[in-house]
Amino acid sequence: MTQTSSPPTGIHLRGLVKNFRTPQGTVQAVRGVDISIVPGETVALLGPNGAGKSTTIDMLLGLLPPDAGTVSLFGMPPMNAVKAGAIGAMLQTGSLIRDLSVRELVTMMAALYPKPLPVDEVIELTGIGDVAARKTHKLSGGQTQRVRFALALVSNPDLLVLDEPTVAMDVEARRDFWTTMRGFTSRGKTVVFATHYLEEADAYADRIILMARGQVVADGPATEIKATVGLRTIRATLPGADLDALATLPGVKNADPRGEAVVLHCADSDLAIRALLERYPAARDIEITGAGLEQAFLQLTGDDPGDTGISPVTDNNDKEPAR
Amino acid sequence: MIANNGVGTAPRAVANTPLSTTLAYTKFELLRTFRNRRFFVFSLGFPLVMYFLIAGPNKNNHHLGASGDFPGVFAPLYYMVSLIAFGTMTAVMAGGARIAAERSVGWNRQLRLTPLSTRTYFRTKVITSYLMALTSILLMYLAGTLLGVRLPASQWLEMTALVLVALVPFAAIGILMGHLLTVDSMGPALGGLSALFAFLGGTWFPITGGGALVEIAKSLPSYWLVQAGQVGVGGGAFPPRGWIVLAIWTAVFAILAGRAYQRDTKRV
Numbered sequence: 001m002t003q004t005s006s007p008p009t010g011i012h013l014r015g016l017v018k019n020f021r022t023p024q025g026t027v028q029a030v031r032g033v034d035i036s037i038v039p040g041e042t043v044a045l046l047g048p049n050g051a052g053k054s055t056t057i058d059m060l061l062g063l064l065p066p067d068a069g070t071v072s073l074f075g076m077p078p079m080n081a082v083k084a085g086a087i088g089a090m091l092q093t094g095s096l097i098r099d100l101s102v103r104e105l106v107t108m109m110a111a112l113y114p115k116p117l118p119v120d121e122v123i124e125l126t127g128i129g130d131v132a133a134r135k136t137h138k139l140s141g142g143q144t145q146r147v148r149f150a151l152a153l154v155s156n157p158d159l160l161v162l163d164e165p166t167v168a169m170d171v172e173a174r175r176d177f178w179t180t181m182r183g184f185t186s187r188g189k190t191v192v193f194a195t196h197y198l199e200e201a202d203a204y205a206d207r208i209i210l211m212a213r214g215q216v217v218a219d220g221p222a223t224e225i226k227a228t229v230g231l232r233t234i235r236a237t238l239p240g241a242d243l244d245a246l247a248t249l250p251g252v253k254n255a256d257p258r259g260e261a262v263v264l265h266c267a268d269s270d271l272a273i274r275a276l277l278e279r280y281p282a283a284r285d286i287e288i289t290g291a292g293l294e295q296a297f298l299q300l301t302g303d304d305p306g307d308t309g310i311s312p313v314t315d316n317n318d319k320e321p322a323r
Numbered sequence: 324m325i326a327n328n329g330v331g332t333a334p335r336a337v338a339n340t341p342l343s344t345t346l347a348y349t350k351f352e353l354l355r356t357f358r359n360r361r362f363f364v365f366s367l368g369f370p371l372v373m374y375f376l377i378a379g380p381n382k383n384n385h386h387l388g389a390s391g392d393f394p395g396v397f398a399p400l401y402y403m404v405s406l407i408a409f410g411t412m413t414a415v416m417a418g419g420a421r422i423a424a425e426r427s428v429g430w431n432r433q434l435r436l437t438p439l440s441t442r443t444y445f446r447t448k449v450i451t452s453y454l455m456a457l458t459s460i461l462l463m464y465l466a467g468t469l470l471g472v473r474l475p476a477s478q479w480l481e482m483t484a485l486v487l488v489a490l491v492p493f494a495a496i497g498i499l500m501g502h503l504l505t506v507d508s509m510g511p512a513l514g515g516l517s518a519l520f521a522f523l524g525g526t527w528f529p530i531t532g533g534g535a536l537v538e539i540a541k542s543l544p545s546y547w548l549v550q551a552g553q554v555g556v557g558g559g560a561f562p563p564r565g566w567i568v569l570a571i572w573t574a575v576f577a578i579l580a581g582r583a584y585q586r587d588t589k590r591v
Contacts, residue, residue, distance in 0.1 A: 063432060085438045094429025099355040111347030112437040114339055155437065 009074055011037040011060070011159065011190065016069035018055050018214075029055040031214035033069070037192065039158070042185050044205035045194040052214040053194040054092055057163050060192070061089055073159060081159070085113040088157030090148050092164045092194070096136040103132040106150050113155040125180055126150040141168035149177065153184065160184065162193040166200065178204050232269035232290050234276065236283040237261045249275045261285070345443050352451045356421065366417050367459050370410030374466050378402040382470045388529070396556045400474075403467035404482070404552030409526050410463060411456040411486060412548060413517050415493045418452035422501025423509045431502075431587050441584055445577075449494045456490055478555055485551030485561065489569055492544040493520075495576035502583035520545035544572045 018030040030052040037043050045053045058064035060071055062078025073081035081087050096105060106123060110116035123129050128146050131139060139147065145168050152160060166174040181204065185191050195201055201208050202222045210218040210225060218225050239260045246255040246262060251271030256263045266272040269288055276283055339347075357363060378399040381387065386395030425431060434444065460483060464472075474482075496516075504512055521527065523536075524545025530537055540546045547565045554560065561569075 061436060063435060082436055083438050083440075087436055089433075089436045091429060091432055091436075094433060097355065097425055097428060097430050099358040100351060104351060104354065108347060108351040109437070111339055111344050111351075112434075112439045114438060116339065151433070 010039050011035070011074070011192070012070075012072040013056070013060060014070045014072075016056065016059055016071070017067045018052075018059060018064065019067055028214055030059070030066075033211075033214070033216055035209060035216065035219070037190060039074075039190050040185075040188050042181075042191040042204065042206045043193075044201035044208045045192065045211060046196065046198065046201040046208050047194075047211035048196060050213070051211040053211055054163055055214075056211070057091075057161060057192070057194055061087065061161060085115065085155055086158045087161065088152040088155040088159070089161040090145075090152040090163065090165050092167070094148070096139075096144060096147060098135070098137045100136055101133055102128055102136060102139070102147050102150075105136055105147065106154055109151045110154045115156055116154050117156045119154065122150050122154045125183065126153060127176060127180070142170060142173045145169055146173070146177070149180070157189065159190045159192070162191070164194055164196070166195070166197070174200075232266050232288055234264040234266060234269060234273055235261055235285075235287045235289070236264075236276065236280075237285040238280055238283045241280065246276075249279070251275065341440075341443065344439065345446060348439070348443065349447045349450050352447050353454060356451055356455065359421075362417065362420070366414045366455060367410070367462060370406045370413070370459065371462055371466055373409075374402060374406045374463065375470075377406075378467075378470055397472065399467055399470035400472045400556055403463055403470075403472055404555045405526050405549070407460055407463045407482075407486060408524070408545070408548045408552045409517070409521050410459045411490055412493050412520060412545060413513070414455040414459045415452045415490050416497035416500070416513055416517060418448055418455070418494065419497035419499070419501030419504075420506075420509045420513060421451075422448065422498060423504055423506045426502070426587065427506045431584075441581060444584065445498065445580070448498055449491075452494050452497065453487065453490070456487070460486065474555055481560070482552060482554040485554055486548065489544060489548040489551045489565075492569060492572035492576055493548075495573055495580050499576055499580040499583055502580065502587045525549045542568055544569055 013033055013035040016030050016033040017028075020027045020029055033052070033056055035056075045056065047053050055064065059066045059069075060073075060078065062071070062082060071078050074086060076084070078087075100108065103119065103123065107119050110119050110122075123132055126146050126149050128143065128150055131143050131147075136144075136147065145165065149162075149165065152162070166177055169177060178200070181191065193200075193205070205222070207220065208218070208222050208225050209216055235258070237260050241262050243255045243257060243262065246252065246264060249264070249272055251266050251268035252275075253265045253267050255265075264272060264276070273286070273288065381398035381402070384398035387398040387401050388395045422431075464479070500509070500512060500516075520543065523540055524530075524543050524547075525540055526545065526549050530540045530546065541564065547561060547569055550561065550565060
């Protein structure tokens with residue numbers, strides 16, 4: 001590998017591969033993932049269940065040895081970065097140990113790191129002051145998630161890794177959570193989070209890495225990802241239109257009927273709308289909409305139910321099978 | 324070396340050293356253990372109840388096992404040292420049950436992402452188990468005293484010291500089991516294993532004479548744990564064989580436990 005061209009800082013995943021053997025055969029959970037992350041970036045790993053996000057994160061953290069490929073965190077293998085206290089993580093699975101209060105647990109965790117944040121500051125930051133005296137096994141799902149977030153933060157990490165962090169939270173808790181995150185990233189920290197909430201990735205990440213079936217299918221700013229598939233749609237009422245002719249209009253990729261209306265999927269909607277109005281002056285009720293990340297997502301991962309050429313991912317193969 | 328990416332790092336008010344980490348981690352581990360009332364009661368209470376059930380009716384028997392020239396021993400004393408062996412062994416191996424419980428909530432994976440070293444982790448687990456064992460010993464002494472057991476201070480001390488030494492392999496076995504088994508299988512496994520060790524090690528009846536079974540017994544750590552207790556009933560300190568057996572069991576199981584901990588990063 002061209003290690004010499006890689007800067008010593010930041011996060012570099014090179015050619016990561018991971019297979020799991022199951023009774024049904026070998027599952028290729030991660031199939032050649034290359035990712036580089038600059039310090040200070042907030043990156044979303046976005047993808048459906050089974051995309052390989054959690055497996056990639058486990059390898060990134062050194063919890064799972066890759067079958068092939070390398071991981072470098074700030075110029076070190078994961079284990080050394082962990083030893084240096086540079087990594088904070090909130091894993092997808094897992095709960096809290098019993099028989100301690102929330103404050104005690106956060107204090108205990110802080111004691112394990114060389115340079116933790118002050119416990120009071122973290123408790124305030126993560127909004128768990130009201131449950132600080134409560135025992136850890138007497139918390140709601142959302143409260144537990146917040147405490148787990150506090151445990152990840154108290155280490156004062158350079159890299160914070162969050163695997164589906166808001167999964168058990170309601171809308172309000174989720175918003176609070178991301179507000180807290182913003183405060184944290186403004187300190188120049190690097191954050192990698194996995195999510196299948198498109199809005200979250202869109203709203204909170206500098207950059208989105210889209211994963212499907214164990215591979216990176218797109219990587220860039222949210223706007224760029226949308227531009228990759230580029231799609232805007234034009235919807236217009238146009239009775240008796242010839243769909244084949246519409247599909248050949250400049251800027252149009254394909255055309256679908258919707259009763260009396262047609263929906264044109266456009267690579268260049270500006271070009272398409274001019275051509276449409278010129279050739280079909282009868283077109284009315286015209287709407288032009290951006291595709292949104294949801295649609296870009298479906299397009300890129302091929303999980304569009306209408307896209308019959310590719311079968312959807314059936315099993316949840318980013319969960320490691322129990323052995 | 325890590326901080327070179329820090330753009331305005333947060334105020335770092337605290338700094339920890341390996342010692343402060345060990346102390347704090349041990350403190351919270353102890354808090355957790357002593358707050359777990361069910362565990363506490365079963366681990367410490369069970370041997371006590373057994374003691375009063377067995378030794379109580381025999382508290383006036385000063386000639387237990389008397390034969391020929393051997394005048395026998397004071398029954399409450401004999402049962403006390405036997406139950407010290409059994410109780411401490413159970414208490415120390417039960418440390419594994421706590422590990423299994425931690426693993427079941429994914430805590431081992433969380434710990435693996437902290438700078439906590441394998442050594443500090445083990446040290447803390449062993450210290451916690453030992454304090455449980457020590458508590459168990461003190462409670463048994465107290466119970467023995469209630470039934471009329473009297474020993475010179477030097478014998479109390481020697482017995483206690485040897486028991487603590489002989490417990491080391493059991494701490495390693497407990498940790499190994501904690502990393503290999505699930506919470507559900509932990510109960511039967513612990514119960515079966517401690518019964519087997521106790522039986523073959525001579526907790527319930529003295530092992531004397533020769534033969535294959537005796538040779539096997541003398542190669543078990545539980546035999547030497549019982550022997551440690553026997554100091555109180557007039558036995559002597561360990562012969563070299565005792566030290567060697569304990570050292571081998573400790574080394575083998577400490578290595579296995581270390582490996583199990585290292586590999587134990589899976590989502591459970």
